[in-house]
Amino acid sequence: MNPLPLNLLPPGADYAAVMPLLWAFAAAVLVLIAEMFWPYRSRRGVGWLTIAALLAIAVLGRAPSEAVYFGPIALDGFSGWCNGLLCLVAALSVLMSLDTLEVNGVTRGEYYPLLLFAVAGGMVMAAATDLVVMFLGLETMSMAVYVLAGMGKARRRSNEASLKYFLLGAFASAFMLYGIALLYSQAGSTDLAAMAGLAGEGGTSAVTRLGAALLLVGFGFKIAAVPFHLWAPDVYEGAPSPVTAFMATVVKAAAFAALLRSVLLAMPWVAGELQTPLWVAAAATMTVGNLAALRQRSLKRMLAFSSVAHTGYLAMAVVAGTSEAAAALLFYLAAYAAMNLGAFAVMMLLADRGRPAENISDLAGLGRARPLAALAMTVCMLSLTGIPPLGGFVAKVSLFGAVLDAGFYTLVVVAVLNSVLSAAYYLGVIRAMYFDDADSVAAGGASAASRVLPSRPALTVSILLAALAVVLIGLSPSPLLGSSLRALASVAGF
Amino acid sequence: MSELVFYLLAAITVLCALGVITRPNPVHSALFLVMTLFMLAVFYIILEAHLVAALQIIVYAGAVMVLFLFVITLLNLKGDPDEPAHPLLRIVAYAVAATLAAGVAIVLMGDAGVVPGGAGAGAVLAEGFGGTRALARILFTDYLVAFELTSVLLLVAVVGAVVLAQREPVAEAPLTETGEDA
Amino acid sequence: MVGPAHFMALSAALFFIGAAGVATRRNIVVIFMSVELMLNAANLAFVAVARGLGTMEGQVIVFFVMTLAAAEAAVGLAVILAMFRNRQTVDAGEISLLKW
Numbered sequence: 001m002n003p004l005p006l007n008l009l010p011p012g013a014d015y016a017a018v019m020p021l022l023w024a025f026a027a028a029v030l031v032l033i034a035e036m037f038w039p040y041r042s043r044r045g046v047g048w049l050t051i052a053a054l055l056a057i058a059v060l061g062r063a064p065s066e067a068v069y070f071g072p073i074a075l076d077g078f079s080g081w082c083n084g085l086l087c088l089v090a091a092l093s094v095l096m097s098l099d100t101l102e103v104n105g106v107t108r109g110e111y112y113p114l115l116l117f118a119v120a121g122g123m124v125m126a127a128a129t130d131l132v133v134m135f136l137g138l139e140t141m142s143m144a145v146y147v148l149a150g151m152g153k154a155r156r157r158s159n160e161a162s163l164k165y166f167l168l169g170a171f172a173s174a175f176m177l178y179g180i181a182l183l184y185s186q187a188g189s190t191d192l193a194a195m196a197g198l199a200g201e202g203g204t205s206a207v208t209r210l211g212a213a214l215l216l217v218g219f220g221f222k223i224a225a226v227p228f229h230l231w232a233p234d235v236y237e238g239a240p241s242p243v244t245a246f247m248a249t250v251v252k253a254a255a256f257a258a259l260l261r262s263v264l265l266a267m268p269w270v271a272g273e274l275q276t277p278l279w280v281a282a283a284a285t286m287t288v289g290n291l292a293a294l295r296q297r298s299l300k301r302m303l304a305f306s307s308v309a310h311t312g313y314l315a316m317a318v319v320a321g322t323s324e325a326a327a328a329l330l331f332y333l334a335a336y337a338a339m340n341l342g343a344f345a346v347m348m349l350l351a352d353r354g355r356p357a358e359n360i361s362d363l364a365g366l367g368r369a370r371p372l373a374a375l376a377m378t379v380c381m382l383s384l385t386g387i388p389p390l391g392g393f394v395a396k397v398s399l400f401g402a403v404l405d406a407g408f409y410t411l412v413v414v415a416v417l418n419s420v421l422s423a424a425y426y427l428g429v430i431r432a433m434y435f436d437d438a439d440s441v442a443a444g445g446a447s448a449a450s451r452v453l454p455s456r457p458a459l460t461v462s463i464l465l466a467a468l469a470v471v472l473i474g475l476s477p478s479p480l481l482g483s484s485l486r487a488l489a490s491v492a493g494f
Numbered sequence: 495m496s497e498l499v500f501y502l503l504a505a506i507t508v509l510c511a512l513g514v515i516t517r518p519n520p521v522h523s524a525l526f527l528v529m530t531l532f533m534l535a536v537f538y539i540i541l542e543a544h545l546v547a548a549l550q551i552i553v554y555a556g557a558v559m560v561l562f563l564f565v566i567t568l569l570n571l572k573g574d575p576d577e578p579a580h581p582l583l584r585i586v587a588y589a590v591a592a593t594l595a596a597g598v599a600i601v602l603m604g605d606a607g608v609v610p611g612g613a614g615a616g617a618v619l620a621e622g623f624g625g626t627r628a629l630a631r632i633l634f635t636d637y638l639v640a641f642e643l644t645s646v647l648l649l650v651a652v653v654g655a656v657v658l659a660q661r662e663p664v665a666e667a668p669l670t671e672t673g674e675d676a
Numbered sequence: 677m678v679g680p681a682h683f684m685a686l687s688a689a690l691f692f693i694g695a696a697g698v699a700t701r702r703n704i705v706v707i708f709m710s711v712e713l714m715l716n717a718a719n720l721a722f723v724a725v726a727r728g729l730g731t732m733e734g735q736v737i738v739f740f741v742m743t744l745a746a747a748e749a750a751v752g753l754a755v756i757l758a759m760f761r762n763r764q765t766v767d768a769g770e771i772s773l774l775k776w
Contacts, residue, residue, distance in 0.1 A: 018639070025646055032653065071639045110657045117650045124643065132737050136643040139744055140650055143751055147654035150755055159759040162658070166755050167707055170748055171698055174714035177741065178691050181721035185609055185684065188729055190737070206601050207608055500678040504686045511690050514709055515697030523706050527713065530690075534716055537683060541727040543735050553742050558712070558749045565753045566705060569760050584700045591696035598692075599685035611680035611728025619730050632732050633739065640736075644743040651747035658754040 017070035020061035020083050021127065024120035027053035032113035043109050047098045050112040051091045054119065058087035061123065067490060072130035072191070077490025081330065081483060082126035082257045089337040090119045090250050096345040096462035097242030103351050104240035105152030115246065118144035122254030126261065131180045131190040131215075134262050138176075138222070138255075142169050145251055149239040161238025168221060168231045176218025182211030192266035199269035212270050213277070215263065222255040225315055226285040229308045233292070236304030241356055244300065245344035248307045249337040256314060256333055264318055264326055265491050271321025278319045283411060286312025286418045293425050299347050300358040302425060303340070306384060309422060310336055313415055317399060320406035323488050328399040330484035335383070335391035335473050342380035342466030345459060346373050349452055360432050367434035369452055373460070374433045376467035381426040383470045386419045391473030398481065507533040524562050531555040542624040680728035684721055691717035708752055715745050 031053060035046045063080025094115065101111060117140060124137025146169060150162025180190060186208045187194040198208045217228065224232035236244045263270055271278070289309030296302035314336075317329035349370065350357040367374040383392035396419065404412050473480060510533060513526030531554045538547035602609055611617060622628045633641055690713060697710030719738045726734025 029649075071636065073639055108657055110653055114650070114653065114657070117646070117653075120646070121650075130640075132637075132740060133640050133643065136640055136647060136740060136744070139747075140643065140647050143647060143650045143654060143747060146751055146755065147650075147657055150658055150758055153658070153758055154762070156759075156762050159755075159762055162755050163704065163759050166752055167698075167704065167711070170708070170711045170752065171714075173744075173748075174691075174694070174711055174718065177715060177718040178721065181687075181718045181725070184722065184734065184737075185725040185728075188610065188731075189733065205608065210598065210601075497678055500682060504682075507686065508689055508693070511693045511713055514713055515693060515701060515706070520703055520705050520709075523709055527709050530713065531716065534720055537686075537720060538723055541680075541683065541723050543723045543726065543738070546723060546735050546738050549739065549742055553746060554716075558746055561749050561753055562705065562709065565756060568757070569705075587696045587699040591692040591699075595689045595692035598688040602684045602688060603681045609679075609681040609684050609728060610725060613677055613679040613681050615677070616680055616728045617730025623730070623732065624735060628732050629735055629739070633736050636733075637736050637740075640740055644740055647744065647747050651750045655750045655754040658751070658758040 013070045014068040015070065016064065017068040017073050017075040017127075020057060020075065020079075021073065021120060021123055023057050023060050024116065024123055027057060028113050028116035028120055031116055032110070035109040035113060038109065044098050046109050046112050047094055050094050050116060053116065054087045054091035054094065057119075058084050058091070061087065063490070069129075072133040073124070073127050074129050075127060077487040078257075078261060079123070079127035081487035082253070083123050085253055085330075085334055085337070086119050086122045086126070086250055086257075089253065089341065090115065090246065092341050092462055092465060093242065093246045093249065095465070096245065096341070096348060096459050098458040099456040100242055100348040100356075100459060101240070104242060104348075104356055105155045105158060106240050106242070107153075108151060111148065111151055111242075114144045114148050117141075118148065118246070119250060122250060122257070125254050125258035128258070128262070129192045131183065131192065131195075131262060134258050135173075135176060135180060138258060139173060141251065141254060142173070142222075145243075145247060148243045148246070149235060151243065152240045157238035158240060161235045164231050164238075165235045172218045172221030172228070175214050175221070179211045179214030179216075179218060182207050182214065186211065192262060195266045196268065198267070199273075204269055204273055209273055212263070212267060213274060216270070216274070216278075219255060219259050219263070220281065223252055223259070223311050223315070224308050225281055225311050226288045226308070227281075229285065229288070229311070232308055233301050233304040236307065237298065237301045237358075241300065241344060241348050241358070244304075245341055245348075248303070248340050248344070252307070252311070253333045253337060256329065259318065260326055260329065261491065264321060265488075268321065271319065275319065278315070279408070279411060282312050282315035282319050283414045284312070285309070285315055286415060288312075290418050290421045290425075293422070296425070297360060298358050299360045299363065299429070302360065302429075303343055303347070306422070306425075307340065309418065310340075310384075312418070313396070313399060316403045316408070316411055316415060319411065320403045320408060322402060322406045325399070325402035325406060327481070327485045327488045328395070328402040330487060331477070331481050332395040332399050334480060334484075335395035335470070338466050338469035338473060339380045339383040339390075339392055342376055342463060342470060343384070345463045345466060346377040346380070349373055349456070349459060349463070351452075360429060361436070363429060363432040364436040365433075366452070373463055376463045377433060378430050379467045379470055381429050383474065385423045385426045389474045391470040391477070394474050394477040394481075398477075503533065503536060507537075520566050521563070524559060524566060527562075528555050528559050531559070542619060544624045545626050545629050546624070680724040683724035683727075687717045687720040687724065689717075690714075690720065704756055708749075708756075712745060712749075715741055 031050055038046050061083030063075050063077050067076035121137045121141030125134055128134035128137055146162055146166040149165050150158055152158030184190050187198055198204055220228040286309045289305050289312055293302050293305035314329055314332055317325040350362050383390035386393050386396040400412050400415055510526050510529040514523045517523045535547045535550040694710045694713030698707050701707050719741050722734040722737050
């Protein structure tokens with residue numbers, strides 16, 4: 001037998017393709033080491049280092065004009081776009097956590113390196129052109145997030161959130177892995193390039209369909225789609241708020257990016273073969289999410305169900321399966337991340353005797369106590385509802401339009417009805433901020449001013465940045481929309 | 495290999511797996527799981543995956559299961575038998591699982607060619623198939639990226655396990671805001 | 677004649693036994709063991725397909741899954757330990773948030 005070749009690189013490997021990932025992992029390790037030696041009293045310096053690293057990776061992770069490959073890792077327009085989205089959103093979530101980790105019970109500095117590892121795992125998911133590598137990226141991210149969810153170690157809710165997320169996450173991974181095994185048995189490879197060929201003249205084989213279905217079940221858990229959403233409200237509510245904000249935006253975006261590249265683009269037959277179950281799942285996800293959100297008194301839990309509802313809207317793009325719908329999905333992810341982070345940041349502003357205050361009623365009087373934050377919250381809530389001219393409106397119009405073009409009229413009607421329904425609870429938040437003041441004080445409740453954390457510049461800045469992003473995306477959507485279209489066009493073979 | 499031997503081994507494996515999910519005592523479950531993992535190592539040898547079989551026993555049946563037993567004894571779960579879920583739920587879950595398993599098994603064993611190799615002997619193997627050298631060759635070339643990723647995965651797991659399992663030094667962990675020089 | 681298809685069928689049986697275990701058990705450690713059973717079922721499928729195709733890819737994937745399982749076990753048991761410190765229970769039914 002021949003000795004191993006000296007050059008171990010796969011043929012045609014270009015280091016440029018993995019550089020963004022190497023930077024991300026290097027940053028995570030650097031922050032991990034820095035955190036060890038950083039003096040405890042100025043721990044937030046580690047946070048600033050993390051933000052700087054994320055911004056640097058967002059710049060370094062941009063795609064070259066020509067796509068480059070390193071074995072199963074691709075750096076094309078799509079992964080470049082996702083790198084930017086994941087890093088910028090994560091940077092914003094770190095910015096808002098600088099002031100709020102302590103009050104949420106997170107005392108350990110490993111928060112920052114674990115968050116960076118999760119982002120790096122998400123970048124792998126968006127760049128992988130092989131199901132096994134995508135799966136390993138997903139596991140790297142999930143493993144970090146299991147721990148992040150449990151970082152409020154002294155709090156039972158956080159322990160339970162971590163445990164529940166872990167058990168259901170591992171369960172979902174097992175489904176996904178078995179799906180990959182079945183697809184491997186049919187395609188003879190786990191390479192995404194081999195997956196498109198699985199549909200022969202007579203459609204796909206039963207084993208292929210089962211494999212794809214199990215893969216989708218795994219994704220369904222990760223993005224919290226009905227009927228696999230049951231963990232989401234409890235985990236989102238129990239995890240420390242900065243981690244919840246991260247999970248609802250970065251983790252969801254990474255899962256959708258992987259779903260887009262590994263299923264929507266690589267297995268175009270999925271949309272056809274599994275159309276009915278996907279259709280039902282998307283419609284059920286938005287309806288269940290909105291109906292449950294209506295009943296919530298906890299703002300955090302309401303945002304969790306609202307996140308489920310938005311998963312339903314996003315899943316419509318998977319049903320439609322067209323490239324326009326996929327581009328609209330990318331755009332929606334960006335707009336959704338901005339408005340959701342804004343909402344979480346305003347929620348984090350509230351605290352009651354050193355504990356986070358997370359009920360909608362706690363917002364009472366915020367309009368007077370913190371007019372700027374209340375205005376930002378109003379912008380985010382209106383955007384989540386889909387009121388023009390904000391980012392959420394443009395995102396919904398482009399997504400619903402693309403799904404309409406694909407011929408799914410009933411599904412779009414369901415989505416529009418759901419958006420109307422969602423106005424009820426989003427506007428309820430605005431009412432609480434501006435009109436519930438007198439009632440709550442009369443009833444002996446603490447006034448809003450006492451519930452707002454003392455001056456928190458980083459949190460305030462992040463609230464304003466999120467609201468600004470929502471408005472900017474709404475007023476001039478074309479650059480972002482155009483870049484998401486170009487990102488999709490760059491995926492090889494699509 | 496004769497069918498009789500296969501079905502005998504398969505029956506033992508399935509019984510052990512059923513033991514994992516039905517025994518009320520978690521220690522018994524863990525030991526049944528070890529048995530199942532051993533049986534899988536036997537199947538790996540039959541399937542010419544020699545290195546994987548060795549790793550299965552060293553890593554899985556050895557290291558991972560020791561971790562499980564360690565936690566069971568640490569938490570003293572022995573005298574804490576697990577009350578089963580509602581009997582109706584159990585029956586429904588078992589029936590659904592059995593139906594799905596039978597359905598998938600029938601599809602997989604149905605027509606020739608559903609699974610590569612089907613019910614035949616499988617492909618003609620190169621010399622050294624399943625050995626360390628053959629596995630290393632592909633591991634460090636085609637799967638180099640995945641291999642490096644697993645190193646990151648392990649690092650994350652180590653950091654995460656330390657963060658969660660380490661006892662918090664009380665003096666160093668101010669829970670109120672006053673502890674921080676805001 | 678016994679071929680890869682038989683091993684795949686066995687792996688399907690193990691996979692659904694594991695899934696049934698997750699659905700019916702309340703002890704968290706046992707639920708986790710059931711998940712391990714499901715991962716092992718996938719491993720058997722990978723090895724069987726590798727034998728059928730005569731390529732080593734499936735076996736390399738098993739190598740990664742084993743690493744993953746070890747990492748998952750370390751984190752999972754740390755999560756269970758952290759919760760046990762605060763609650764003294766590993767019964768999923770006892771945990772108010774764990775409703776499924």
